[in-house]
Amino acid sequence: MAERRLGLLAAALLALNSPLAARTEAVDAAISAAAAAAARNDGIAAEAALNKALSAGASRTDVSARMGEAQLLQGDLRKAREWLANGDFRQADAALGWRMTGLLLRLEGQLSAAGQAYDRALAAAPNDPLLWVDIARLRYSGGEHALAVEAAERALSLGPANPRAIELRAQLLNDQAGPVAAIPLFERGLKAEPEDLQLLVGYAGALGEAGHAVAMLKVARRIAELAPHSPVPYFLQAMIAARAGKIDLARNLLNHLGNRVNQVPAAVLLQSALELEAGNSAIAVNMLERLDRQQPYNQRVQLLYARALLAVQDHTRLWQRFGEAAARPDASPYLLTILGRSCEQTGDREFAADLLDRAAKA
Numbered sequence: 330m331a332e333r334r335l336g337l338l339a340a341a342l343l344a345l346n347s348p349l350a351a352r353t354e355a356v357d358a359a360i361s362a363a364a365a366a367a368a369r370n371d372g373i374a375a376e377a378a379l380n381k382a383l384s385a386g387a388s389r390t391d392v393s394a395r396m397g398e399a400q401l402l403q404g405d406l407r408k409a410r411e412w413l414a415n416g417d418f419r420q421a422d423a424a425l426g427w428r429m430t431g432l433l434l435r436l437e438g439q440l441s442a443a444g445q446a447y448d449r450a451l452a453a454a455p456n457d458p459l460l461w462v463d464i465a466r467l468r469y470s471g472g473e474h475a476l477a478v479e480a481a482e483r484a485l486s487l488g489p490a491n492p493r494a495i496e497l498r499a500q501l502l503n504d505q506a507g508p509v510a511a512i513p514l515f516e517r518g519l520k521a522e523p524e525d526l527q528l529l530v531g532y533a534g535a536l537g538e539a540g541h542a543v544a545m546l547k548v549a550r551r552i553a554e555l556a557p558h559s560p561v562p563y564f565l566q567a568m569i570a571a572r573a574g575k576i577d578l579a580r581n582l583l584n585h586l587g588n589r590v591n592q593v594p595a596a597v598l599l600q601s602a603l604e605l606e607a608g609n610s611a612i613a614v615n616m617l618e619r620l621d622r623q624q625p626y627n628q629r630v631q632l633l634y635a636r637a638l639l640a641v642q643d644h645t646r647l648w649q650r651f652g653e654a655a656a657r658p659d660a661s662p663y664l665l666t667i668l669g670r671s672c673e674q675t676g677d678r679e680f681a682a683d684l685l686d687r688a689a690k691a
Contacts, residue, residue, distance in 0.1 A: 353386075355381075355382075355385035355386075356382045356385045356386055356387045356391065359378045359379065359381040359382035359385060359387070360378070360379070360382050360387070360391070360392065360395065362374075362378040362381075363375040363376075363378035363379045363382070363392075363395050363399065364395065366378060366399075367395065367398050367399060367402060370402055370526075371402070372398075372399045372400065372401070372402025372403035373399075373403060375395065375398065375399035375402065376396065376399040376400070376403070379392045379395055379396050379399060389417070390417050390418065390419050391419050392412075393412045393413065393415070393417055393418055393419075393422075393426060394412075394413070394418040394419070394422035394423070394425045394426030394429060395422060395425065396412040397409045397412040397413035397426065397429045397430070397433070398425065398429045400412065401429060401432060401433060401436075406433060406436060406437065409429070409433050410433060413426065413429055413430045413433055416430065423449075423450075423453045424450050424453035424454035424457060424460065425450075426450075427446050427447070427449040427450035427453065428446075428447065428450040428457075428459070428460050428463055430443075430446040431443045431444070431446035431447040431450060431463060431467065432463055434446055435463075435466070435467050435470060438625070440467060440470060440471050443467055444467060447460065447463065447464050447467065451464075456487050457487070458484045458485070458487040458488030458491045458493070458494045459484075459488075459491070459493055459494075461480050461481070461483045461484035461487060461494070462480075462481070462484045462491075462493045462494055462497050464480045465477045465478075465479075465480035465481040465484060465497055465501075466497065468480055469501070469626070470626050471626065472626050474501075474504075477501060478501055478505070481494070481497050481498045481501050482498070484497065484498070485498050490521045492518050492521070492522045492525045492527070492528050493527075495514060495515070495517060495518035495528065496515075496518060496525075496527055496528050496531055498514060499511040499514040499515045499518070499531060499535070500531060502514060503535055503538070507538075507539075508534075508535035508536070508538040508539040509539050511531075511535045512532070512535050512536065512539065515528060515531055515532035515535055516532070519532060524555055526552065526555060526556055526559070529548055529551060529552050529555070530552065530561050532548055533545050533548040533549055533552065533561075533565050534565070534568075534595070536548060537565060537568050537569060537572070540572070542569050542572075545565060545569065546565070546566070546569070548565075549561070549562040549565040549566065550562070552565075560586045560589040560590060560592055560593055560596065561593060563582050563583065563585050563586050564582075564583065564586070564590075564593050564595065564596040564599065566582050567579040567580075567582035567583045567596070567599060567603075568599060570582060571599060571602070571603060576603055576606055576607060579599070579603055580600070580603050580604075580607065583596060583599065583600045583603070594620060594623065594624060597616060597619075597620050598617075598620060598629060598630060598633065600616065601613045601616040601617045601620070601633060601637070602633055604616065605633070605636065605637055605640060610637055610640035610641045611641055613633075613637040613640070614634075614637045614638060614640075614641055614643070617630060617633055617634040617637050618634065620634075621634050621650075628661065631651070631654070631664070632661060632663050632664060632667075634650070635647060635650070635651050635664055635667045635668075636667055638650070639667050639670060639671055639674075642674065644671050644674065644675050647667075647668070647671055648668070648671070651664060651667075651668060652668070655668050655684065660687070660691075662687075662688040662689075662691040663688075665684045665685070665687050665688035665691070666684075666685060666688045668684050669681045669682075669684035669685040669688065672684060
């Protein structure tokens, strides 16, 4: 009996040292490295680690969820779809796989399908704060602001120190109550994660909106130290210049970015506003049309786009895009005013008076 136990022990030791065990260890190490890289928002390093896992013997199922995440971090929706479309994820990564699928579908504008994917992720991980952050962003994209706040609160309660939960709640608070209310929440997040770039960018933006230019520039310099190639510091300086009425300086700062300006949607919005202010309305329309397709529920984009269409007197496109929104009882007074001016210019003074009266009452 003793000899048999010794034999089994020896067999187990041999198994541990076998090529199969070594391959398993290599795969696990590579997947762990990919997860760490993704946590740093480094999609390129995550993809490289996952390719090592595949070379070490991992199956497509083993890496599909994380490879989809790596591609989304790099902004490659086509490649992300190749890894996520089949929904074939290993059990340990099922929640991540469905969360990434939901994100992909949301970025593609398929909001209903994205919600179904998030439902599957919730079934696997109902208490994941990052999942609730994504659900909040989906609801916000769909115009469900109250439900978005509810999901953001859930994310923050599940992860009170989670930087993404703090960032989202601060952004929503900024929309609701203004930057002064959001600044303390950004500061709370930065106490826990002082080098979190997304928190720093949101914090700087809130400081700028609140008129704290000196503090904002200090944060912008910190962002430049942490990410030397980031376009954000130029954008933040341009925002300060624009607020001070220095239109040419703001435009020059944004011109330094070249094509990198497209990496920051808020910078595109600012650039289009500057072009509109400078009288280049047709340029502004083209920029805002692209931005409106990317962010169809962003009210700031909508209002500036409507103003630009009025400036070029494209009344047909203005009404095609915003006529339905103007008919809603909660229509923006600014949008009603723009459409009222459009009616004045096209000779429909009776309808113009009705729209302007609704704007005044609102």
